[in-house]
Amino acid sequence: MRFCFVYILGEVCEGKRRTYVGWTTDLEKRLADHNAGRGAKSTRGRQWRLLYAEKYKTRSEALSREWHLKRDRAFRRAFDVGDG
Numbered sequence: 001m002r003f004c005f006v007y008i009l010g011e012v013c014e015g016k017r018r019t020y021v022g023w024t025t026d027l028e029k030r031l032a033d034h035n036a037g038r039g040a041k042s043t044r045g046r047q048w049r050l051l052y053a054e055k056y057k058t059r060s061e062a063l064s065r066e067w068h069l070k071r072d073r074a075f076r077r078a079f080d081v082g083d084g
Contacts, residue, residue, distance in 0.1 A: 003055045004062035006069060009034060009048040010081035019076045020048065021069045023062045027053055051079040 005027050009020040020043050024030035031050055034043045056062040069075065 001057065003057065004059050006054045006056065006062050006065045007031075007050060008052040008069065008076060008079060009043070010051040010079060011046045011048050012081050013046065017077075017081045018046070019051070019079070019081070021066055021076070023059075023066045049081070051081065 002025055004023055004025055006021070006023045007027060007030070009022070009031070011018045011020075020034075020040070022030065022040065027050065030039070031048065033039050034046075034048050037044045039048075054065060056065065
């Protein structure tokens with residue numbers, strides 16, 4: 001069985017904290033893609049760290065959770081992005 005993951009990435013640039021929420025079936029590859037500039041347009045040119053991930057059995061469960069996490073800024077702010 002191939003699982004789906006919902007993840008939160010974090011980055012600090014010029015004192016500004018940024019987070020990004022996405023989903024994938026391969027966390028390591030997706031993080032590498034984001035850091036190599038092959039991720040979503042809004043993540044290009046940045047160095048991201050994986051802050052959080054959840055595992056789901058179906059794509060629809062992962063997409064639903066991703067939708068909710070993208071709107072839950074308080075949850076995303078709870079993660080320490082750090083300085084690298």
